[in-house]
Amino acid sequence: MQTRSAKAFFKKNTMIIALVVVILFFYWRTGGTILLPQNINNLFSQNAYVFVLGTGMLMCILTGGNIDLSVGSVVCFTGGIGAVMMDKNISAVLAVIVMLAVGLVIGMFQGFWIAYVSVPPFIATLAGMYAFRGLSNVVLNGYSIGVRNEAFLNVFGGGADCYVPDFIGKGGSFNLTCMIAGAVIAVLFVVLNVKTWITRKVKGYTNDSMTGEIIKVVILAALILYISYKLSKFKGIPSVVLWILAVLLIYNYISQRTAIGRYLYAVGGNRKATELSGVNTKRVFFIAYANMGLLAGLAGILTLARAVQGNPTFGQGYEMDAIAACFIGGASAYGGIGSVSGTVVGAVLLGVINQGMSIMGVSTNYQSVVKGLVLLIAVLFDVVSKKKE
Numbered sequence: 001m002q003t004r005s006a007k008a009f010f011k012k013n014t015m016i017i018a019l020v021v022v023i024l025f026f027y028w029r030t031g032g033t034i035l036l037p038q039n040i041n042n043l044f045s046q047n048a049y050v051f052v053l054g055t056g057m058l059m060c061i062l063t064g065g066n067i068d069l070s071v072g073s074v075v076c077f078t079g080g081i082g083a084v085m086m087d088k089n090i091s092a093v094l095a096v097i098v099m100l101a102v103g104l105v106i107g108m109f110q111g112f113w114i115a116y117v118s119v120p121p122f123i124a125t126l127a128g129m130y131a132f133r134g135l136s137n138v139v140l141n142g143y144s145i146g147v148r149n150e151a152f153l154n155v156f157g158g159g160a161d162c163y164v165p166d167f168i169g170k171g172g173s174f175n176l177t178c179m180i181a182g183a184v185i186a187v188l189f190v191v192l193n194v195k196t197w198i199t200r201k202v203k204g205y206t207n208d209s210m211t212g213e214i215i216k217v218v219i220l221a222a223l224i225l226y227i228s229y230k231l232s233k234f235k236g237i238p239s240v241v242l243w244i245l246a247v248l249l250i251y252n253y254i255s256q257r258t259a260i261g262r263y264l265y266a267v268g269g270n271r272k273a274t275e276l277s278g279v280n281t282k283r284v285f286f287i288a289y290a291n292m293g294l295l296a297g298l299a300g301i302l303t304l305a306r307a308v309q310g311n312p313t314f315g316q317g318y319e320m321d322a323i324a325a326c327f328i329g330g331a332s333a334y335g336g337i338g339s340v341s342g343t344v345v346g347a348v349l350l351g352v353i354n355q356g357m358s359i360m361g362v363s364t365n366y367q368s369v370v371k372g373l374v375l376l377i378a379v380l381f382d383v384v385s386k387k388k389e
Contacts, residue, residue, distance in 0.1 A: 012212075013212075013216055014330075014381065015328060015329060015330060015342065015345050015346065015349065015378070016216065016219065016220070016345055018349065019345055019348060019349045019352070020219070022349060022352055022353065022356070023035075023352055025356075026352060026353075026355075026356030026359075026360075029356070029360055030356060030359045030360060033359050034352070034355060034356050034359055035230065036230075037230045037231060037233045037234035038234055039355060039359070040227060040230045040231060040234075041231060041234050041235070041238060042355065043348070043351045043352065043355055044238060044240065044241050044244065044351075045157060045238055045240055045306060046306070046351070046355075047347060047348075047350070047351040047354075048157060048240045048243070048244055048299075048302045048303075048306065049075065049299040049302060049303055049318055049321075049322075050318075050321045050322060050325050050347040050350060050351065051244045051247065051248065051325075051343075051344065051347050052243070052244065052247050052295050052298055052299045052302065053071050053075075053295060053296065053299050053318060053319070053321070053322035054321075054322045054325035054326055054329075054343045054344075054346065054347050055247055055248060055251045055295060055340055055343060056068075056071070056251075056291055056292040056294075056295035056296065056322075057071070057292065057319075057322040057323055057325075057326050057343075058251075058255075058326045058331055058338050058339075058340065058343050059251070059255070059264055059288045059291055059292065060121070060288050060289060060292055061268075061323075061326050061327075061331045061332075061335060061338060062255075062264040062265055062267070062268045062288075062331070062335055062336060062337075062338055063264060063267045063268050063284065063285055063288050063335055064267065064268045064271065064334070064335035064336070065268070065332065065333045065334050065335045066114075066121040066122075066285075066288075066335070067121065067122065067125070067319075067323050068110070068121065068125045068128075068289065068292045068319065069122065069125040069126050069128070069129045069319050070106075070110065070125040070126075070127075070128030070129040070131075070132060070296075070319070071292065071296045071299070071315075071318060071319045071322060072129070072133075072315035072316055072317060072318035072319045072320075073128065073129045073130075073131075073132035073133040073136065073315060074103060074106050074107075074128070074132050074293060074296040074297070074300065074315075075296055075299045075300040075303055075314065075315035075318055076132070076133065076136040076300070076310075076311075076312065076313075076314045076315035076316075077102070077106075077132040077133075077135050077136045077139065077300070078099040078100075078102050078103050078296065078297045078300030078301070079099070079300040079301070079303050079304040079310050079314060079315075080136045080139040080140045080145075080310045080312070081095075081098060081099060081102060081139055082095045082096070082098070082099045082147075082300065082301065082304050082310065083140070083145040083146075083147055083304060083309065083310025084139060084140070084145060084310070085098065086147055086148075086149050086152065087145050087146070087147075092149045092151060092152040095152075096152070096301055099297050099300055099301050100294060100297040100298060100301070101297070102297060103293045103294050103295070103296045103297020103298070103300065104290060104293050104294040104297060105293070106128070106132065106293045106296070106297075107289050107290040107291065107292050107293015107294055107296070108286070108289075108290045108293065109293075110124050110125055110128050110289050110293065111285065111286040111287070111288070111289030111290045111293075112286065114285055114286075114289055115282040115283070115284075115285035115286040115289070116282055116286070121289075129319070136312050136314075136315075137312045140310055140311070140312050142312055143312075144309045144310065144311045144312075145309060145310045146308060146309045147304060147305070147308050147309060147310070152305060153305050153308060154239060155239055155305075156239065156240065156243070156301055156302055156304075156305035156306075157238055157239050157240030157243070157302055157305050157306055158304075158305035158306050158307070158308050162238060162239045162240065162305075163235045163236045163237060163238055163239065164177065164178070164236055164237040164238075164239060164242070165177070165236075166178070166236055168180060173233075174232055174233060175231070175232040175233075175234075175235065175236035175237075176232070177236060177237070178228055178231050178232040178236040178237045179228055179229060179232040181228065181237065182224055182225055182227065182228020182229070182231075182232075183225065183228065185224055185228075186221040186222075186224040186225050186228075187221075189217070189220065189221055189224060190217050190218075190221050193213070193217045194213070194214075194217065197210070197213045240302055240305075240306070243298070243302060247295070247298070248340055248344060251340050252339075252340040252341065255339070255340055260284070260287060263279050263281075263284045264284060264288060265336055265337075266279065266336075267279070267281050267284050267285070267335070267336075268332075268334070268335025268336030268337070269335070269336035270336075299318070300315075303315065321350060324346065324350060324371060324374075324375045325343050325346035325347040325350055326338060326342075326343050326346060327346070327375060327378050327379055328345075328346035328349055328350065328374060328375060328378040329341075329342030329343040329344065329345045329346030329347070329349075330342035330345075330346075330378075331343070333379055346378075349374070350371060350374075353367070353370060353371060353374065354367060354371075357370065
């Protein structure tokens with residue numbers, strides 16, 4: 001019984017264990033440099049788009065392993081629109097609203113063809129990838145356009161002052177506000193996860209052991225505290241982290257606690273059975289892709305702020321990073337299985353690999369090779385697990 005429980009624990013938490021091992025490996029190989037406060041800060045700032053796009057991509061993948069290849073181009077297109085608007089001294093608030101609206105409209109446009117005309121998602125979004133990359137060049141006229149609006153940059157993670165002020169410590173060398181916020185989040189994380197486990201256990205929804213759950217929760221809570229401590233020694237909480245947290249919390253709630261969340265899993269598990277139960281599966285597909293467009297608009301805003309400019313080349317490969325984060329985080333290539341927390345683990349793992357190899361001076365070509373192998377191993381693990389079941 002204990003052997004089976006141990007196997008089940010390691011199988012369920014493979015990527016969390018892999019993340020810890022990878023962090024320890026790069027800590028050793030970089031002499032601890034990878035865990036310096038500034039590098040941890042950069043890990044979140046540089047990979048904000050992966051967290052945001054990965055969350056939206058998960059909703060698409062849940063519907064049956066479907067993906068959206070256009071998100072990188074949409075990020076570039078929406079960011080370009082925002083850069084042009086602010087360059088013409090149009091209100092940053094209006095620019096943000098327009099960027100989100102354009103992303104949503106693009107998602108609805110693609111979702112219409114996928115859901116109601118039955119165009120395969122791969123083809124519909126591949127067309128979007130080409131079209132919106134071209135439109136990005138049209139909007140920006142082939143040039144980079146800088147962003148000088150300080151308020152926009154600070155709120156969305158660009159510039160030197162894009163950090164939450166230290167309200168408690170009042171500007172000392174150690175950001176007390178950041179540390180206390182991290183402690184609160186860690187405690188809430190432990191309480192909510194234990195409560196969820198108890199509820200699922202009582203209702204017979206899970207066979208996971210209490211010991212395994214405690215080990216996982218303690219490891220992740222300790223990681224949250226450690227990250228908070230490191231950020232507290234730098235400049236505190238980057239504003240972009242607040243946007244990442246907002247997206248993760250909202251979509252974790254949607255996927256776990258709402259009807260549309262249950263429908264996404266149901267469609268991916270068995271679309272025919274879901275239709276027979278009375279669920280409008282076409283609407284589910286439409287919502288998944290409309291939502292993906294909205295989050296691509298938000299990623300465009302964060303990318304624009306981070307780069308402090310709009311550029312026709314931005315967003316290239318973003319869709320691949322988002323897809324990889326989902327599959328590495330445990331989403332099934334067949335659909336119906338995956339979680340927001342798993343996507344977070346996948347995004348962090350990719351970020352650590354990128355940053356660790358960059359610090360070690362590894363060529364970007366070899367970095368791509370390593371990421372490809374990690375993705376292949378993750379998908380193979382999913383395929384082999386399905387065959388054994």
